[in-house]
Amino acid sequence: MNNPGLAFVSDVFEDYHNKTILMKLPSYHTISIRNLNVYIENQHILQDINLTIPEKSITCIIGPSGCGKSTLLRTLNRMHDDTPEVKINGQVIVDDEDIYGVNVNVIDVRKKMGLLAQRPCPLPMSIFDNVAYGPRIHGLKKRKAINQTVIQYLQYVGLWDEVRGRVRNSASKLSIGQQQRLCLARGLAIEPEYILGDEATSALDPISTKKIEEMFVKLKEQYTIILVTHTLRQAKRIADYIVFMYLGKIIESGSTEEFFNNPKKQLTRDYLSGSFS
Amino acid sequence: MINTKRQEEIFFKILMIISICVIMSILLFIIGTVLYKGLPALDWDMVSKLPGGGFYLGKEGGVLNAIIGSLYLISGSVVISLTLSVPLVLFINFYLPKKSVFASIIRFSFDILFGVPSIVYGAFGFALMIFLGMRASLLGGIIAVALLIMPIMVRSFDEVTRLLPRDLPDALLSLGATKYEMSKVILRQLMPGLVTAILLAVGRGIGDAATVLFTAGYTDNLPNALNHPAATLPLSIFFQLGSPVEEVQNRAYASAVILTVIILILSFSARYFSSKYSKNKI
Amino acid sequence: MKYIRAFKDKSARQIMLGIAFFSLLLLLVIGVSLLLKALPIMKEKSLWALLSSGNWKPFKGEFGFLPYIISTLYVSLIAIIIALPLSLLSGIYLCTYASKTISRIFEPVIDLLSGIPPVIYGVWGTLTIVPLIANKIAPRYVEFSSGFSVLAGGLVLAIMILPLLISILLEVFRSLPKEITDASLSLGATKWQTVKKVMLRKSFPGIIAATVLSVSRAFGETIAVLMVCGNIPIIPHSLFDACYPLPALIANNYGEMLSMPNYESALMFGAFLLFIIIVIFNAISRLTLNQIEKRFSL
Structure with a gap:
């Protein structure tokens, strides 16, 4: 198996392929993608993706626009379920379980993954209810527990002090940077194991971006984080591992330091030097 | 040149x-x-009294019967068509996939239902009532008008629903919401659009005479039960205008003013709500 | 908890699916029940006899729909002849020359015109158009006219279909990609040349569809027409003759019809006829409009 996507996970993966018996993966929080192919209306959007995401670290997926990085991210929490044009082949194994398996409940999959979208999208309700929404639908009923959860996560993202007296106000009145942190709090409140970020800072000003980035670095102590980003500098700043994609394929992946200082593929070097973007 | x-x-x-x-x-x-x-x-008696001595010849009284009748009728119809339209629109937009053929067939059928004239809804309502053994009544009128306004409501609500960016449904789904839970939140966001749709539908329904002509009947009294006939504003104009008595004709003209004012108010509030909605979006 | 949520979601889906099927069936149910009601008369007389006979004598069991059909066509024709130029001119103006302010004033006007109930148009028609025809216009051409006439019906209908026609035309014009008109303008054509050579030509199918849609709206209009047309079941020979369109016939004769054999069935046949024609017209023009929207939005 000479697949370029295997750089930093080769040990686990090669075992799987060479020994032809399915090795049981150690059950910590990893995502491992095996032979993933995604087609949208006969277009081969993702080709032979093999990748394992290490736990409690930040993995950044980079690449020029249209390379399939957002599609890949959305594959991880089954957001393609409602678009029948999208055909998915292969396995995405999260915590020992193929999320595209037969008996898998999509709600459980999504509950494991907190998604932070490109543009913040507060729900049409108060700041408080935004954060409380997830826990409520997942069965948290006691007022006290809800209050506690909301305050805890608003504090966590540093929003609590800013919105204190007005948590009952509509969330749409917050600044866009605050909204994005609110969305992060809302995502954390469902107690996910993974955090997915889809260019989560691209709509934000530099100061808000910095706050979100600091948040990610703090979060990786407890969560496995996968970010799609369009800026190389951001990846350099916060990522532990880099996955570089081009035209639906993983070209190169590895630790941040190695990726930037010692890229192995010509395509990667071209991309890093800015000959295309 | x-x-x-x-x-x-x-x-x-x-x-x-x-x-x-x-x-x-x-x-x-x-x-x-x-x-x-x-x-x-138009004076106070006109809007506060029932017609005295019969709506066709009696010179006394006003058109309270028609005002109240129209209000009852339109409220009933709005309730019925809302309970059908809202789930339908949410279904074709969020339960069915984006390029669903089924959804486009439903949209197409409502385009056509929208073009079906009110007299046909009236005739159909009447046929339905005979089939069910009903007489001309408030309920009959409510059903016929509900059918008439449902396409208006569906089309106009669908129009704003289609414009909703994918962000909100995506955000809700990624929180692990079921489609049903998602739809409830989305409905909140779509409220101004829904209100516009209701106002449009009310405007059309309250002014239409051909649907209620044989389904709701006409009476001098206030409707006090679903199976009693009910007077309506458009018919109050239509019937009383044909009377040879001047005072009765005046009642028709007064009803026309009342109906026109209602339409003006509805139209302007619909405009207000839809502009408020688009402001929020951009 | 999880199961309750899944159950709620599933039931909601089932209910919605039910409503969706119900609404799909609605069109069919309306058509079929009108047809069933019309069957007795269709069994007794051939379709051709019903459509081509001018004899309408319910007491004797004679049901010839020709006068009503001619009246409907006549009135609708007048309406579209008046409404189409007006709508085209104002539609083009709004899309090309008009300033924002004018559009902003004009849009509510269209809204209101489409919101005004038919019965109000009827009142207005009887108060203004009918006397105008009887006293001013008709005396120049014919000896006598009551004013309740084809022309009155056509005029009132024209105004009633204006809002629909204009709003669809605007949609059609606005769906034209801007590049097409820009290209023409950049080649040095004047605005009017661009309108004539590019806009009107490119949107021709849309204009036809809008026209067909408005005509079918005119076919079905009832109360206003009933109030200004005169309602005499003869074939009208001039603009100033009274006429009796099909919807007016249905609306006018309900209630008394139950005592006469086949009368109800005949009226339901009228409703069925109206329904079928309008559905076909609507289907064709909506398909055309959808096609236009799709072609340009991709």
């Missing part, structure tokens, strides 16, 4: 401005006529 070209353009431009002016003045002319005839006839 160049001159004739310019002249042609100027000529047509003048024609265009004339047609714009004609259309605007027709509107003013219609509203003016209604007000001119109706305002003198």
